[in-house]
Amino acid sequence: MSGNMNINLKVWRQKNGKSQGKLVDYKVEGVSPDMSFLEMFDVLNDRLVSEGKDEPIAFDHDCREGICGMCSMYINGRPHGPNQGVTTCQLHMRSFKDGDTIVVEPWRAAAFPVIKDLAVDRSAFDRIIASGGFISVNTGNAQDANSLPIPKDNADEAFAAAACIGCGACVAACKNSSAMLFVSAKVSQLALLPQGDPERNTRVLNMVAQMDTEGFGACTNTGACSAECPKEISLTNIARLNREYFAAQLGSDRS
Amino acid sequence: MNWITKMFSSSLGQKLIMALTGLFLCSFLIIHMVGNLQLFKHDAGLAFNKYAVFMTTNPLIKTTSYLLYAAILFHAFKGIALVFQNKKARPVKYQAFDGKANSHWSSRNMGILGTIILVFIAVHMSNFWWQYKFGTVPYTRYTENIQTGEIQSDYMPDNFTMNSKMEEQSEGLMKVTIVKDLFRSVELGFKEIWLVALYIIAMAALSFHLYHGFKSAFQTMGLNHKKYNGAINFIGIGVFAILIPIGFAAMPLYFFIK
CATH class of the missing domain: 1.10.1060.10 (Alpha-helical ferredoxin)
Structure with missing residues (x-):
């Protein structure tokens, strides 16, 4: 499809609260600019499941319309990414450019321990x-x-x-x-x-x-x-x- | 735990201590600035030296000055302790952190800025305050003509000393004042380029520290309202982040160039 983007992701992977985590590189190809950030993760997780080599990435989400507060990604050094007044589910891939590298981390706080990957205990x-x-x-x-x-x-x-x-x-x-x-x-x-x-x-x-x-x-x-x-x-x-x-x-x- | 220790050990109470001591230190900056403007007077330092005697002998000012030293130490060490305490709230750091996207640089670096100011205060006080109180500051004799206002100054011999910091005598039209010459220490001190540089760096740090600190103190005390936020911002930026640091930085520069 024309206008689709290739995105380089660096995602925090951590098996559970006790293990050490690290950033892992993923390449996501053919991303539609109209996808939400979470839908881009759905695409990546689908691929991870079908390849069977890697576990899918755990991340919190629920309503996907900006009112439940579950989605909690820390994107390129900012909670919920670069846009003002939106949650991650309301952030769309058109806010990024083709070929961008995006670092995605969980909320960091002693009071919010990581459960797995990007999901934290709030x-x-x-x-x-x-x-x-x-x-x-x-x-x-x-x-x-x-x-x-x-x-x-x-x-x-x-x-x-x-x-x-x-x-x-x-x-x-x-x-x-x-x-x-x-x-x-x-x-x-x-x-x-x-x-x-x-x-x-x-x-x-x-x-x-x-x-x-x-x-x-x-x-x-x-x-x-x-x-x-x-x-x-x-x-x-x-x-x-x-x-x-x-x-x-x-x-x-x-x- | 009784209510007062409970209040001051809570995160809000500890911030209140920082705000109150910080604003007290701000009030001192105004006094210090106004007094030290006498350094710019063309009287060979007579007014400044008299002022130094007043500041170190007046009982009310002496009492306040001990409160001030306590406030400096408390604000500094409580602040450093809070920086480390707050760091503990995030044991794992972010790999990518874009602080400038959502907050001002000075607000994220109050600990570093404050530490620069603390080092400066230590150097500043050992150079002037300690020397004046416990060291050997030489005396100067000023002969002032009351009618013409003409002032003649003569350095006393280095080994000259007397029981008081200042003695005044009138002989006809001439008023003779023998006084500890702190002005000369200032003149000599600010010929050193490294000292002048330290003062300018410290005043830049002070400017950024107060740019955030002044308005932050009011927020911590719960004072945030559109009725008076404009005034707080105006005073915080105009007076404390611009006028005061520039005024203090001008003093070493003036003596260095003079």
């Missing part, structure tokens, strides 16, 4: 959510929506924070592997709304404590997280997390 995020990223609601009928006035600005900001899909690109991009953007988005979406108010102090204290326990690094405000976030979560959320945390430490009975 359950540290689940444990942070479980420590406080929720609101407690009694069962029964929902009350009338208009009985809880919420300023439009707050609703918008909460919604923008809630767009976080927990993909971990912030951790992957940060030189300190800090999870601050993720935690700040989860704290913000609830702190901005009246439903989140009763548990606001315990929430922020527990989530920060869990974040530190998991072994994520500290935030040095480089802004790499927000620049690479597929949902473009703002750094103002990190400032809000700092405010919420110090307010809870200095102004509440809890610690």
Whole structure:
């Protein structure tokens, strides 16, 4: 087919969490520019399976429409590759040139151990959510929506924070592997709304404590997280997390 | 663990310490800059030497200066510890890392920039502060005509010493001041090209350190809002990343060329 590309891949291969990994070269020929990056990996895996010499490459993926946050490739030194505001499944081969060499690595963080090849264990995020990223609601009928006035600005900001899909690109991009953007988005979406108010102090204290326990690094405000976030979560959320945390430490009975 | 140790041992609390000590050091830079502008006065160093006496004898300033030394050490060693702590969060490095695509160079190299500044502070303080306090700085006698403002300066013999750093006497229209001549140490020191070079490199490092550090400190304290972000950026870049480093770098250059 005309216009198709040949791509040289360097992919991180690692049998399991305990073994040593290394970059392995693959040549993928006849790649359509309209393929997504993951579809290019499907083509390569099909070939690896039919050749039978090498195991297929393990990588995370699910919805393939940019909302689940599963696809987690670190492409040419950037999470989710060169484009702004997209996940790997929304990255298309037209963003590359014929003959390009592309290095693909897993997210790197002590808190995100490699399971196999490009798949990492992101359950540290689940444990942070479980420590406080929720609101407690009694069962029964929902009350009338208009009985809880919420300023439009707050609703918008909460919604923008809630767009976080927990993909971990912030951790992957940060030189300190800090999870601050993720935690700040989860704290913000609830702190901005009246439903989140009763548990606001315990929430922020527990989530920060869990974040530190998991072994994520500290935030040095480089802004790499927000620049690479597929949902473009703002750094103002990190400032809000700092405010919420110090307010809870200095102004509440809890610690 | 009580709440206060819990707060300051959390990752957020440790960053707060860095922010607060960092901003305290920034406030000192302004004072240091304004005071040292007297080096440019054409009075053979009389105003500067008087200022040095004031800075080392006034009890309020002395107290603040000990706080400052503590803040420098704390900010430096806490910062170095944090760099190593943060490195532990990524035990396996990336083979390809494109940092410039998503962040400014200075924000990723605060540890290195800070280390250059720390080395500079050690050299700077041993050259001037240590010499002034514990070494042998010679005295100079200034004879000032109150009416014309004319100043005549005479070096005292090298072995001359007295109990105080400064003595002032009035004889008619003449005001005589004998004072420890730190200005002469500055003049002599900045004839050394390697020292001037170190100062310029250190001020470049300071510029990049504060380009990121000043606004980062406000973010860490939770202060990030479009109402005042413009002002923080303006002061952080205009004053702390440009004016202050250029002003300090101009001092050794001025004496080197003079």
